[in-house]
Amino acid sequence: MPSHLESGEKKDRYHNLIERIVTVNHAWKLSREEFGQDFPATKSFRGVKSSLQADLIREFPEDCYLVIDPGTQHTEDPLYSVRLQRTVVINNAQKSDAEHLPCRIAEQLLTPEEIENAVNRGR
Numbered sequence: 001m002p003s004h005l006e007s008g009e010k011k012d013r014y015h016n017l018i019e020r021i022v023t024v025n026h027a028w029k030l031s032r033e034e035f036g037q038d039f040p041a042t043k044s045f046r047g048v049k050s051s052l053q054a055d056l057i058r059e060f061p062e063d064c065y066l067v068i069d070p071g072t073q074h075t076e077d078p079l080y081s082v083r084l085q086r087t088v089v090i091n092n093a094q095k096s097d098a099e100h101l102p103c104r105i106a107e108q109l110l111t112p113e114e115i116e117n118a119v120n121r122g123r
Helices: 008-035 040-059 103-109 112-121
Strands: 064-068 079-090 093-102
Touching: 008 040, 008 079, 008 093, 040 064, 040 079, 040 093, 040 103, 040 112, 064 112, 079 103, 093 103, 103 112
Parallel strands: none
Antiparallel strands: 064 079, 079 093
């Protein structure tokens, strides 16, 4: 698949978004474990992560896509995996995704067309 990240600035923005998503996701999990899911900071971290994921999907449609996580497909709160077309190194680890995004939150942040296009890119 051809790279759509030709310019250094665009590539930096892409990498920075993914790094921020991973970092905020980690902070959200720590806050949830320590203070609970209803704690204001926990909710804030989740919101920031989801907004960053929506930015990634909008700004880099050729470089990411959505796939329903099979383990959550038949649950009350299914999740999308935000997948990357190419792996990136974040904190010395290979990443092929930009974490999970609950379907209900994706429906709040993205238009139905954006979701459909992102899902179709994964097929």
